Amino acid sequence: MTEYTVFRDNPGIDPALHAWGWEIPIYLFLGGLVAGLMIIAGVRIVASRPRERQAMVCCTIGPLVGLALLSLGMLALFLDLSHKIQVWRLYLTFQPSSPMSWGSWILLLVYPALLANALVHLPETAPALARRVPLLVTISDFLLARSRIVAGIGLANIILGVSLGIYTGILLGSLGARPLWSSAVLGPLFLFSGLSTAATLLHAILIMGMRDEERPAFADFLISSLSRLTEARAPDASIKPALTIADNSFLTIELGLLGLLLLGHLSSTEAHQQAAALLTVGPWAAPFWVFVIILGILVPLFLQTLELRNLIRHTLAPSLLVLLGGLALRFILVGAGQASHWSVLVSN
Amino acid sequence: MSRYIMVIDTRRCVGCMDCVVACKTENRIPEGYTRDWITETVRGEFPSLSMEIRSERCNHCEKPPCVGCCPTGASHIHDRGGVVLVTKEKCIGCKACIASCPYDARYVHPEGHVDKCTFCLHRVERGELPACVSVCPTHCMHFGDADDPHSEVSRLLASRKGHTLMPEAGTGPRIHFLT
Amino acid sequence: MHSVSRRRFLKISAASVIGGSLAGHALSASVGGAATRPTGEVSRIPTFCDVCFWKCGAIAHVQDGKLWKIEGNPDDPLSNGRLCPRGTGGIGAVTDPDRLRTPLLRVSERGEEKWKAVTWDEALDFIAAKMERIRREHGAESMAFFTHGIGGTFLKNLMKAYGTPNVAAPSFAQCRGPRDVGFRLTFGDDVGSPERTDIANTDCLVLIGSHLGENMHNTQVQEFAEAVGRGARIIVVDPRFSVAASKAHHYLPIRPGTDTALLLAWMNVIVSEGLHDRAYVEKHGHGFDAFAAALAPYTPEWAFPETGIDPETIRLTAREMARCKPATLVHPGRHANWYGNDAQRSRAIALLNALLGSWGRKGGFYIPSSMEVPAYPVPKYPKPARAKLDNPGNKFPFAHETITTGIREATLSGKPYPIKGWMVYATNLFNALPNEEETKRAIQQLDLLVVVDVVPSEIAAWADVVLPESIYLERYDELNPEFFRDPFIALRQPVVESPDDQKPNWWIAKRLAEKLGLQAFFPWKDIEEYLDTRLRGAGLSLAELKRKGIVRGPRQPLYFEEGAPAEFETPSRKIEFYSNQLAQAGFDPVPRYTPPEPGPAGSFRLLFGRAPMHTFGRTQTNRLLSDLMRENAVWLNAVAARRLGLKTGDYVRLRNQDGVLSDRIRVKATQRIHPECVFVVHGFGHTARGLRHTYRKGASDAGLITRYKTDPLMGGTGMNVNFVTLEPATEA
Numbered sequence A: 001m002t003e004y005t006v007f008r009d010n011p012g013i014d015p016a017l018h019a020w021g022w023e024i025p026i027y028l029f030l031g032g033l034v035a036g037l038m039i040i041a042g043v044r045i046v047a048s049r050p051r052e053r054q055a056m057v058c059c060t061i062g063p064l065v066g067l068a069l070l071s072l073g074m075l076a077l078f079l080d081l082s083h084k085i086q087v088w089r090l091y092l093t094f095q096p097s098s099p100m101s102w103g104s105w106i107l108l109l110v111y112p113a114l115l116a117n118a119l120v121h122l123p124e125t126a127p128a129l130a131r132r133v134p135l136l137v138t139i140s141d142f143l144l145a146r147s148r149i150v151a152g153i154g155l156a157n158i159i160l161g162v163s164l165g166i167y168t169g170i171l172l173g174s175l176g177a178r179p180l181w182s183s184a185v186l187g188p189l190f191l192f193s194g195l196s197t198a199a200t201l202l203h204a205i206l207i208m209g210m211r212d213e214e215r216p217a218f219a220d221f222l223i224s225s226l227s228r229l230t231e232a233r234a235p236d237a238s239i240k241p242a243l244t245i246a247d248n249s250f251l252t253i254e255l256g257l258l259g260l261l262l263l264g265h266l267s268s269t270e271a272h273q274q275a276a277a278l279l280t281v282g283p284w285a286a287p288f289w290v291f292v293i294i295l296g297i298l299v300p301l302f303l304q305t306l307e308l309r310n311l312i313r314h315t316l317a318p319s320l321l322v323l324l325g326g327l328a329l330r331f332i333l334v335g336a337g338q339a340s341h342w343s344v345l346v347s348n
Numbered sequence B: 001m002s003r004y005i006m007v008i009d010t011r012r013c014v015g016c017m018d019c020v021v022a023c024k025t026e027n028r029i030p031e032g033y034t035r036d037w038i039t040e041t042v043r044g045e046f047p048s049l050s051m052e053i054r055s056e057r058c059n060h061c062e063k064p065p066c067v068g069c070c071p072t073g074a075s076h077i078h079d080r081g082g083v084v085l086v087t088k089e090k091c092i093g094c095k096a097c098i099a100s101c102p103y104d105a106r107y108v109h110p111e112g113h114v115d116k117c118t119f120c121l122h123r124v125e126r127g128e129l130p131a132c133v134s135v136c137p138t139h140c141m142h143f144g145d146a147d148d149p150h151s152e153v154s155r156l157l158a159s160r161k162g163h164t165l166m167p168e169a170g171t172g173p174r175i176h177f178l179t
Numbered sequence C: 001m002h003s004v005s006r007r008r009f010l011k012i013s014a015a016s017v018i019g020g021s022l023a024g025h026a027l028s029a030s031v032g033g034a035a036t037r038p039t040g041e042v043s044r045i046p047t048f049c050d051v052c053f054w055k056c057g058a059i060a061h062v063q064d065g066k067l068w069k070i071e072g073n074p075d076d077p078l079s080n081g082r083l084c085p086r087g088t089g090g091i092g093a094v095t096d097p098d099r100l101r102t103p104l105l106r107v108s109e110r111g112e113e114k115w116k117a118v119t120w121d122e123a124l125d126f127i128a129a130k131m132e133r134i135r136r137e138h139g140a141e142s143m144a145f146f147t148h149g150i151g152g153t154f155l156k157n158l159m160k161a162y163g164t165p166n167v168a169a170p171s172f173a174q175c176r177g178p179r180d181v182g183f184r185l186t187f188g189d190d191v192g193s194p195e196r197t198d199i200a201n202t203d204c205l206v207l208i209g210s211h212l213g214e215n216m217h218n219t220q221v222q223e224f225a226e227a228v229g230r231g232a233r234i235i236v237v238d239p240r241f242s243v244a245a246s247k248a249h250h251y252l253p254i255r256p257g258t259d260t261a262l263l264l265a266w267m268n269v270i271v272s273e274g275l276h277d278r279a280y281v282e283k284h285g286h287g288f289d290a291f292a293a294a295l296a297p298y299t300p301e302w303a304f305p306e307t308g309i310d311p312e313t314i315r316l317t318a319r320e321m322a323r324c325k326p327a328t329l330v331h332p333g334r335h336a337n338w339y340g341n342d343a344q345r346s347r348a349i350a351l352l353n354a355l356l357g358s359w360g361r362k363g364g365f366y367i368p369s370s371m372e373v374p375a376y377p378v379p380k381y382p383k384p385a386r387a388k389l390d391n392p393g394n395k396f397p398f399a400h401e402t403i404t405t406g407i408r409e410a411t412l413s414g415k416p417y418p419i420k421g422w423m424v425y426a427t428n429l430f431n432a433l434p435n436e437e438e439t440k441r442a443i444q445q446l447d448l449l450v451v452v453d454v455v456p457s458e459i460a461a462w463a464d465v466v467l468p469e470s471i472y473l474e475r476y477d478e479l480n481p482e483f484f485r486d487p488f489i490a491l492r493q494p495v496v497e498s499p500d501d502q503k504p505n506w507w508i509a510k511r512l513a514e515k516l517g518l519q520a521f522f523p524w525k526d527i528e529e530y531l532d533t534r535l536r537g538a539g540l541s542l543a544e545l546k547r548k549g550i551v552r553g554p555r556q557p558l559y560f561e562e563g564a565p566a567e568f569e570t571p572s573r574k575i576e577f578y579s580n581q582l583a584q585a586g587f588d589p590v591p592r593y594t595p596p597e598p599g600p601a602g603s604f605r606l607l608f609g610r611a612p613m614h615t616f617g618r619t620q621t622n623r624l625l626s627d628l629m630r631e632n633a634v635w636l637n638a639v640a641a642r643r644l645g646l647k648t649g650d651y652v653r654l655r656n657q658d659g660v661l662s663d664r665i666r667v668k669a670t671q672r673i674h675p676e677c678v679f680v681v682h683g684f685g686h687t688a689r690g691l692r693h694t695y696r697k698g699a700s701d702a703g704l705i706t707r708y709k710t711d712p713l714m715g716g717t718g719m720n721v722n723f724v725t726l727e728p729a730t731e732a
């Protein structure tokens, strides 16, 4: 029997570490999402068949949305800084051992890469805008005439996207103090979670871009689709299934990586086991199982499989669930990770 | 080179927290915060019990994760004694170092920057002992240079049994607790 | 700082959580928000500490006119350059935002804490008029003065000049009285404060209750740690696994209230095995044979069912004590009034020491000395017309100091004569005396209640006039020529100015004396003249003490073997193993054991004690010290806790045998306490609204002490005779 008492209560630190609040999970979520958008945009632009709607969503709208989301994420990150007036210090130095430092420089590169990607096909995507700002057409023409530059832009987006996505995981993984985070799986996990949220977001944008009469009513998305489970439907003509197919594989990989994370911990030191237990049976278990695993992965996987088999219509439901799951994953991993600790306590 | 360490005799420590309050006054730590703290580990069942009381603070680790993860270089290892310090003017308050410290030794100062034990370098540079060491009524704390084999701390380490905290975290803590 | 658990997840049920939330993290002026190190000149001003009555020499550091920190004075033998946590954090009292700032006059019912701020002249005129009237209508003896600590000296002199003998401090009947009586009856002398215990040199230290390490009387703790470090044998008897117990070779988890049985059994072993210091006993002892005969029935086997300590352990520890004699110190304790038979228990401790030959011996009890400092010449104080009334008919024949609770009783009964006014200096009677209701009812008999305090305490809440005193760091007080191992004189001097209209005791006393026409008793111009005159009488000067803070005299012989006189001021002039004076007064000449009365079924005996970072109820509003412990917790045996479905961190309320319900308090479910009792740190659960920072934080032991047992020898109030049950509490 051991009683262990700490006589301290520094705010943010005790009774368990809670130095990071909502800002960091939001930032990690948005960062992962943007990373996914970049990779998809990069891949799509390299494989380019631009005039098609889905490609425009991936190559142009995606990066534009990405720019906005990234800015939101950066804002969250900035809001989290407790010594904001010194924020410029990030760019006076490069600290090779610090993922944060890497991240801050990567973020600087992400902006032009996203922008470049968006510019390539912007006139086709937004003809009205292009008419008013002829410069956009000039740039686009310039770029489209040089396929190697376009390929370079695509490649840059892919590389930066992968870096950004992995970085959001490594950021946590490198902080040796928290056993829950000390796993090599975290980088890929956040990368694939980012990819799945990005794919699903793009898919959602596609759906919302459908003609009014084709689009399922927003509110009845879940119920109506479920109630029509039994009747076979004609394929949604305007929906290309590629994003949903991709998303399903991302979700499957994410599920596998989560399994790896937990298995890795459970077969490691007692501190790791206790850390994993935070997710599986501890205070974070309920939200983890419900929001991340069931609602965030399994249900959308199921719904999207039905969609792909044309058993139900493509709706926003799986997208919203995947996004919710990705967000929950960040909140839970940041929260539980902070609570996980090396000092293994002997329990009664 | 010097390598400052602390050697704390848990047999003598009574957990009075004088070290905590002395640090607070010496270093003007704001209300509600502390750089050092006490822990109590009780083993056994009444009445066959043992208890270890420890005065804890930043371990000024040999391999400090808090320094590695700092994006601005605010957290750094000082030349003198290998003491781990935070330059508050460089700190942006990202809290990565807080999350990286296995000992929860850091906190966000209300002014925004991160703060932690400095081994009272300002005193040590004047040839004084850290405030917590010099106040301790039980004389259970010792501070000195581990690289000097004749120092009190080296001799104590050589002659008594002790342990460090969470060595499995791999940080190379430099506060030793004699048992 | 209260403790917090790092409760990482559900399985970690062993991790404890105690304490509450941080109400906010406002920067306190006391420590300042600035982490920038100011660069101004630091002046270092010596003085002595007043957070408890140990009076450690200290050096205050003042930077840019602001109090920065305080350290021990290395020249001072009490602190040896190191203060205890309360002393180090004492500076928080200066910047305490809850301090009293001006004199206050009551404007509604007593206890309602409604005040009007007035000038000192108005306040003192009011008091003088009331005191005049009391003198006129009832006689000067009808004023009583309660005081605690060296700060009260000048008001005490004023009360003597006014003509009342009814002056009392809780340090007798509520604290060390029983032990001093027990030791006087045996050795003819007190243990004193600071205690004359030679822990520094002991080979075997026996602590019965005395929870050194939590009880932070500085020199004792320093010497205790030294003894532990040296490997001296440590034996601790306590129903709670105290900090001291964790350092012990033998921890004896005694059933509460049965210590006399253990002491008798120990003496039985030592005497029956002939292990006592025969030469010492023969030379100095009186009535040893009768004493030895009386011990015969108290075998370890007899003591076992009472104490719960097995006979083998009793024998083993007795032999260990004997092996180390005479350097065996059975500590007399300090707060000795526990069960109402405390003078006799203390006498048993004295007798055990006598058997071991430790009184006057190295590693036992040394003979202290002090430096002579002549008094300031003042006229002879008038002789009161009536004797003091705390002990009518000499009911408590061995009370050699005034009994606070006796004055309270007389105030209630109006007999033998009425008490109409109380002046209260630096003692929170609601916290210090048992049974708050009696204190309240007594106060309702008064025409005048004056409280001199530094914060709006519970007793101040009931006052007619509240006088705000300067903090000890802002004032001169009487000199301290301490009786100690090393004789010395120490000076308390102001290191900063009072921030508002607070005044020191000497100023209040002198000014009030003038208003009462008693200025002749305060013939000095100001305190500096007073102190300088006294010091010059000793061949010193105020200037020198202001500079040094302390002047030490030559050490006198400490032990009999060094030539200290072996004198015993008992009737027989010897160590009284058998006490004729006790027999004559109708008491047991050799202590006997009476078992403590059990409490109601399912209840726990309420024990209380100290936490190292707080002094009684004085320091909870001190922001520096409250950072170390913000509220108390109720220690409950872990097994009992599981039975009751309680775990560490849960809030409960304590209900005592008379139905009194405490404020909510967190549970500390721990193996560290005997299942028969619970323990709380004294001094929390403040109910005075003016104490904003600590108002209703934790539970008050004092509030639950509705019963007490009075020691028949000396009137001490045994307070460990209350029982509580625990009720879950959720709402604040």
Ligand SMILES: Nc1nc2c(c(=O)[nH]1)N[C@H]1C(S)=C(S)[C@@H](COP(=O)(O)OP(=O)(O)OC[C@H]3O[C@@H](n4cnc5c(=O)[nH]c(N)nc54)[C@H](O)[C@@H]3O)O[C@H]1N2
Pocket (backbone or CB within 6 Å): C052, C086, C175, C176, C208, C209, C210, C211, C212, C214, C215, C216, C217, C237, C238, C239, C240, C242, C254, C255, C256, C257, C258, C259, C333, C334, C335, C336, C338, C607, C608, C609, C610, C611, C612, C613, C614, C615, C616, C679, C720
């Ligand atoms: N930090 C700090 N130190 C202080 C003070 C303070 O306020 N704060 N006050 C000072 C003063 S004035 C005094 S009087 C002293 C008091 O300090 P001590 O003289 O050490 O007081 P005790 O009453 O012995 O302390 C209570 C201890 O007795 C144990 N106890 C309770 N009942 C029994 C019993 O039946 N038998 C035995 N053997 N043990 C029992 C309790 O578990 C607890 O450990 O402390 C002094 N030192």
Ligand SMILES: Nc1nc2c(c(=O)[nH]1)N[C@H]1C(S)=C(S)[C@@H](COP(=O)(O)OP(=O)(O)OC[C@H]3O[C@@H](n4cnc5c(=O)[nH]c(N)nc54)[C@H](O)[C@@H]3O)O[C@H]1N2
Pocket (backbone or CB within 6 Å): C050, C148, C151, C170, C171, C174, C175, C176, C334, C335, C425, C426, C427, C428, C429, C431, C432, C433, C434, C452, C453, C454, C455, C457, C458, C469, C470, C471, C472, C608, C609, C615, C616, C617, C618, C682, C701, C702, C705, C719
């Ligand atoms: N229930 C219970 N009762 C006890 C004890 C216990 O442990 N439990 N312990 C007993 C013991 S051992 C003792 S010694 C007594 C102690 O009893 P007290 O000495 O009465 O202790 P406190 O309750 O702290 O009350 C001290 C009061 O003095 C005020 N004060 C502090 N500093 C100054 C100052 O500089 N000037 C003035 N004018 N006022 C000041 C404080 O604000 C507070 O109101 O209590 C005894 N009574």
Ligand code: SF4
Pocket (backbone or CB within 6 Å): B012, B013, B014, B015, B016, B017, B018, B019, B020, B038, B055, B135, B136, B137, B138, B139, B140, B141
């Ligand atoms: S001051 Fe010394 S004895 Fe007190 S808690 Fe700190 S290390 Fe322990």
Ligand code: SF4
Pocket (backbone or CB within 6 Å): B057, B058, B059, B060, B061, B064, B065, B066, B067, B084, B100, B101, B102, B103, B104, B105, B106, B116, B171
């Ligand atoms: S204890 Fe924590 S803050 Fe101190 S050096 Fe080690 S990792 Fe850094």
Ligand code: SF4
Pocket (backbone or CB within 6 Å): B066, B069, B070, B071, B072, B073, B074, B075, B086, B090, B091, B092, B093, B094, B095, B096, B097, B098, B114
């Ligand atoms: S909070 Fe400050 S010291 Fe810590 S890692 Fe960030 S910049 Fe460095």
Ligand code: SF4
Pocket (backbone or CB within 6 Å): B022, B023, B024, B026, B027, B035, B036, B057, B116, B117, B118, B119, B120, B130, B131, B132, B133
């Ligand atoms: S070394 Fe100095 S800064 Fe560190 S805990 Fe001790 S007093 Fe505080």
Ligand code: SF4
Pocket (backbone or CB within 6 Å): C049, C050, C051, C052, C053, C054, C055, C056, C083, C084, C085, C086, C087, C088, C216, C217, C218, C219
């Ligand atoms: S023992 Fe502590 S509180 Fe008491 S006088 Fe000494 S330093 Fe001050």
Ligand SMILES: [Mo]
Pocket (backbone or CB within 6 Å): C171, C174, C175, C176, C334, C335
């Ligand atoms: Mo006391």
